[in-house]
Amino acid sequence: QVQLVESGGGLVQAGGSLRLSCAASGRTFSTSAMGWFRQAPGKEREFVAAINWTGRSTFYANSVKGRFTISRDNAKNTVYLRMNSLKPEDTAVYYCAADPYGSGSPTITDYDYWGQGTQVTVSS
Numbered sequence: 001q002v003q004l005v006e007s008g009g010g011l012v013q014a015g016g017s018l019r020l021s022c023a024a025s026g027r028t029f030s031t032s033a034m035g036w037f038r039q040a041p042g043k044e045r046e047f048v049a050a051i052n053w054t055g056r057s058t059f060y061a062n063s064v065k066g067r068f069t070i071s072r073d074n075a076k077n078t079v080y081l082r083m084n085s086l087k088p089e090d091t092a093v094y095y096c097a098a099d100p101y102g103s104g105s106p107t108i109t110d111y112d113y114w115g116q117g118t119q120v121t122v123s124s
Helices: none
Strands: 003-007 010-013 018-025 033-039 046-051 058-060 068-073 078-083 092-099 118-123
Touching: 003 092, 018 033, 018 092, 018 118, 033 068, 033 078, 046 068, 046 078, 058 068, 078 092
Parallel strands: 010 118
Antiparallel strands: 003 018, 018 078, 033 046, 033 092, 046 058, 068 078, 092 118
């Protein structure tokens, strides 16, 4: 079992930066792949980034590649999403998720545990 709590969302101007954090509890965090997803109003939830359990492999959606960075600190049971050069189209609720059996997947159904989400709003 893994419990996930996101934080770090907020309102930022276009071109600005934010760092999201996802604090995890549970014994399986350090061996779980972790992902970030987002859902904008009226749209389906979409993949943003993922990282394998060692942190050595990362994966990104094309829309955020080069602007966002996913990382993790297994000693702190935390995964991060650094977001730079934010655009209004990045506005969404951001969710972190845990996949105890995977290596970093873009597929929503591969993730067993989800946080409650944190709102990111980018103004133009």
